[in-house]
Amino acid sequence: MRIVPFGAAREVTGSCHLLQAEGRRVLLDCGMFQGREEAKNQAPFGFDPKEVDAVVLTHAHLDHVGRLPKLFREGYRGPVYATRATGLLMRIVLEDALKVMEEPFFGEEDVEAVFHHLKPLEYGEWLRMGDLTLSFGQAGHLPGSAFVVAQGEGRTLVYSGDLGNRQKTVLPDPSPPPRADLVLSEGTYGDRAHRPFPATVEEFLAILGETLAQGGKVFIPSFAVERAQEILFLLYENGHRLPKAPIYLDSPMAERVLALYPRLVRYFSEEVQQYFLEGKNPFRPRNLEVVESAEASKALSHEPGPMVVIAGSGMLTGGRILHHLKHGLADPQNALVFVGYQPRGGLGAEIIARPERVRLLGQEVPLRASVHTLGGFSGHAGQDELLEWLSGQPRVVLVHGEEEKLLALREALALRGQQASLARWGEGVSINLALG
Numbered sequence: 001m002r003i004v005p006f007g008a009a010r011e012v013t014g015s016c017h018l019l020q021a022e023g024r025r026v027l028l029d030c031g032m033f034q035g036r037e038e039a040k041n042q043a044p045f046g047f048d049p050k051e052v053d054a055v056v057l058t059h060a061h062l063d064h065v066g067r068l069p070k071l072f073r074e075g076y077r078g079p080v081y082a083t084r085a086t087g088l089l090m091r092i093v094l095e096d097a098l099k100v101m102e103e104p105f106f107g108e109e110d111v112e113a114v115f116h117h118l119k120p121l122e123y124g125e126w127l128r129m130g131d132l133t134l135s136f137g138q139a140g141h142l143p144g145s146a147f148v149v150a151q152g153e154g155r156t157l158v159y160s161g162d163l164g165n166r167q168k169t170v171l172p173d174p175s176p177p178p179r180a181d182l183v184l185s186e187g188t189y190g191d192r193a194h195r196p197f198p199a200t201v202e203e204f205l206a207i208l209g210e211t212l213a214q215g216g217k218v219f220i221p222s223f224a225v226e227r228a229q230e231i232l233f234l235l236y237e238n239g240h241r242l243p244k245a246p247i248y249l250d251s252p253m254a255e256r257v258l259a260l261y262p263r264l265v266r267y268f269s270e271e272v273q274q275y276f277l278e279g280k281n282p283f284r285p286r287n288l289e290v291v292e293s294a295e296a297s298k299a300l301s302h303e304p305g306p307m308v309v310i311a312g313s314g315m316l317t318g319g320r321i322l323h324h325l326k327h328g329l330a331d332p333q334n335a336l337v338f339v340g341y342q343p344r345g346g347l348g349a350e351i352i353a354r355p356e357r358v359r360l361l362g363q364e365v366p367l368r369a370s371v372h373t374l375g376g377f378s379g380h381a382g383q384d385e386l387l388e389w390l391s392g393q394p395r396v397v398l399v400h401g402e403e404e405k406l407l408a409l410r411e412a413l414a415l416r417g418q419q420a421s422l423a424r425w426g427e428g429v430s431i432n433l434a435l436g
């Protein structure tokens, strides 16, 4: 058995790993490179797509599925296995990617090809390919997210995909993996634990309470998949603690995901499932208003507060949030609340450093609104959770993280007597130590 990383090696995006065992070649994820790494999407995969026998997907984030259409464009015709939730979310994610890509490296027909070859694989089911078997465990990162267990040639491999933040309440906790000969694990937050989630929620509610009480607007830049809905869930559960104000979901993509959620009930935590059982949708607070057209969104940016505005893009790389900020950042009564990761060098990081003025959509805007960063909303396991999930695993190869973070995790694993190394692009790792 052998695993070869072709992405997310000492970086966060582009997850794509080729598993070879029992004479089969199975691709685990086929993600897009994003941000600084974007140009790499145009480069060859590093293997021949026509020689891949099957694709298995861990979850619907673009950095795990975004190069799938390219795989079909380059001749792949085999099955794509994913949970039903992953398949449904992936359609929204890939269609949006096609719309916003500046240098498209696939077309509509390639996206359609992916869905023609999609096959469901649920938690606990076994996919048998000759003597190679694969199955999913709960990863708790997105609805339908999974880690992969592969068994063949007398060896066991576990691939983590992305592991969720166990402190949060919308999704189930990640399940513990079986003991494996090798674990290919993410290490996004390999260097630190997250702030306790209840404290994050209290801080979030305090900012909203204060801002809305003084008639201000709260701007929440958010990813359209999962984070926006999670914020709505918190507003649903805690609405009685906040001054009355409309909540605007100003993201058609987030609304598409929201509309899908009632079909995905069994993929959520028991707490969320209980609400649906009682006939309630806990992702739609009573004062929620969905903003559909771009014109309505622009008009909203001229309306007075109090209000909450949830809009994309989550990293301020574009989208409707920009005109809300352009019209709202000069007002000291308003608040900008970051609930997602802001990459170094991006507009979000620039605003967090609190300059006197910010350039937005070609205009200089004085920054007088308050700015808050709430790291506790992270959708990834913190270092403490990663260590617990990996406990007892003798051999770990780290992917999906910046090099410093992976090195910190390797160090922490070494202190526990666990052997860990950092993956390199295209460099295969052989798994020939049988389970003792």
Ligand SMILES: [Zn+2]
Binding pocket: 059, 061, 064, 141, 162
């Ligand atoms: Zn992810």
